[in-house]
Amino acid sequence: MTHLLDVQDLVVKFRLRSGDLTALNGINFTLNPGERMGLVGESGAGKSVAGFSIINLISKPGFIASGRVLFEGEEISAYPLEQMRDIRGNRISMIFQDPMMTLNPVLTIGTQMVETIMAHNKVSVTHAREIALEKLSKVYISSPGKRLGQYPHELSGGMRQRVVIAISLLTNPSLIIADEPTTALDVTIQAEVMALLLELCRDDNMGLILITHDLGVVSQVTEKIAVMYAGRIVEQGPTEAIVSAPRHPYTQGLIKALPQGGGGGGRLHQIPGMMPNLTSIPPGCAFHPRCEHAMDICRRETPQLFGDGQTPGLVACHLYAQTR
């Protein structure tokens, strides 16, 4: 069976005057049709870059330096712009982080929906509006007919994100990439929007790549996880296995940093130090300066992802290499 998405050794660099910066350093993962995956990590880990590089929409001066992205068996990373346009917003949709910024302030919701449909399908405006209405009701927006004539500033943040989700559904894509879709929303609305996204993906058997720093959200929605650190995947595998028994010290730290329900009162765990800047990634394992288990080898050799054949998933850490 061909994978829905197959990312192979993807390297993304940013061309700067001082030389090229590596933002993604050889990323590999696959996604089956209807599968939901979480890309997790702190800000600057490269998870958004990974998401955008799938549809080759990395902000300048970023570019794909090597590696391939296969979508339904086609190598879309080699597509020229005009061919890529057929994929973007059509077969792969994106949901952006901040719904306040995502919608064009001077165009009505209707215009922004209809143009998307008409960019990919030969349909009349009337028919396009019907599709738009249908998708708006699918995301449970009240009086969808009225919304079509409204401007983004007339809607609340939660409603705008619903509109953005509706836009991503317009062309019935087989994959949705959601870049921190709930980060900019109120906590109460976050859960609603997340539940909606999950429901929609299940109903239409859509694949989902959920980019987030929130492991809690990921564990509720996704089937597998890739944890990123400084441009690399440091651990990946089934969500359940990783959340219940994280192996990489970084993943362990992230999970310990989650607030636990019930008890309360105690201080939250935090991982000491900060994610290194892309210009000064430490040699060896990029995480070693923050790692409490750091050994000599961690400072010298970059660990590769590997599986031990017993535990599901892969981890890139020398701790487990010893026991191999």
Added chain:
Amino acid sequence: MFAFIIRRVLQAIVVMLIISFIGFALKQNVGDPVRELTGISVSAAERDAIREKLGLNDPFLIQYGRFLKGAVLEGNIGQSFFYKKPAMEVIINKAPATLELVLVCSFLIVVLSIPMGIYSAIYPRRFMSRMIMGFSTIGVSVPIFLIAILLIYVFSIKLGWLPSYGRGQTVDVWGWESGLFTIDGLKHLLLPSTALTALMLPLFIRLIRSEMMEVLETEYVKFAWAKGLPRMRIWFVHAFKNTLLPVITVGGVQIGTMIAFTILTETVFQWGGLGFLFLEAVERADTSLLVAYLIFVGVIFVVVNTVVDIIYGLVNPMVRITGRK
């Protein structure tokens, strides 16, 4: 929207009242109308009588009220000492020349700056963009009279293609003395409008370029790319419509500046318009004419800015909401 327009018009009226007040105060404090009316062979007693008759001894505000009444009801804002005609009439006779110049320049600026600005924003590294930016730097830094004199030197004196001064042949179009409908008139218009455009164009190219570059970096433009829209639609609908907002604002103010720069242009090209008239009036201390010029330019300024605000409201949906407050 209707309430918004009404509000803007009311504001415009307030601004006009303030301008007329300043104009009137100037007139009151510069020169003595009686001396200018009578000359030296009139006795002091007779002067006082004339003064009393003209109401010049009344309190300032009463005189201002009378001035305002005359201005609003009869369009009378005083007599030009030099032309011996109502100042407004003199102004209106000369206005077409200046307005045509400004109109042609505005047209040229809109037609040239938008494509050039957009092009150099989309392809900032291309050779053409660098050329456009280079020339606009020169345009910004060279004073207008230098451009004007250079144009005259090259096209009138050396090449002899175009006339160097005057308006040429004009036709009367419903009382509007226009040079736009004769070949000769257009030929005369070419150099002055080029000079004035060369001065204003770079500013607009740079403004459109920098605004457009900023807009192209926004999330909603990125989202438009992610939606797979055709790039023409992204550039001209998504990006340009947002670029327009600040450009419209600056454009409104710059039309006023352009009228001020017509003074220099018209002087160099002996263009018989308002700017030329204004300089003459200054030399002759024709205060009524100066006040009339001030008020006339004020009216144009206010009308243009009101129109600009209304257009802004049409482009920017958020203004319409606040307008209802």
